[in-house]
Amino acid sequence: QKEVEQNSGPLSVPEGAIASLNCTYSDRGSQSFFWYRQYSGKSPELIMFIYSNGDKEDGRFTAQLNKASQYVSLLIRDSQPSDSATYLCAVNLKREYGNKLVFGAGTILRVKS
């Protein structure tokens, strides 16, 4: 089982719709979770982080965390063509030598106008 799993997509949604991106992780002790957006040829950009169970909203983005189910999701409301990118879920995993940020493979999102 991979440490962080995402559906690679592509996920296609029409402009104005809600895009729902999902991520599961294997380490039950993980405590911090991040969503990065990466445009083609660019570096990852942090768009959301969440540490507690429940929802966290920031503008059009909502991150949801369910530690019991080891599940993190990102909702993008009113999707725009400019949201088309790869979305990387990242989980901070504890190792004996320190914490390590591990990324999922990423989900490609395409927003069609």
Add this chain to the structure above:
Amino acid sequence: DTEVTQTPKHLVMGMTNKKSLKCEQHMGHRAMYWYKQKAKKPPELMFVYSYEKLSINESVPSRFSPECPNSSLLNLHLHALQPEDSALYLCASSHLAGGYNEQFFGPGTRLTVL
């Protein structure tokens, strides 16, 4: 200033060359990271520096040699690389090297090894 900068943007080198990648942040962060990202793959951690000391080396070959001259600067020295080392090299920084610390990435250096 909330930016991580990296130079150069692009680098082409032969297998016998020695080159260095540079990273700088002025956010007062005390943890800095090097990642390697191959096409259509996620970033993979290479090194972590915490308070200017190397704290994590993810079993990276010795042809990659990191250096942290001060709390704002991070270098990656390259020597005798192989073509399979061609990738996007990303620098990141965070307030501390702990679980509750968001990492911010620089724009990356796209490296091609001939």
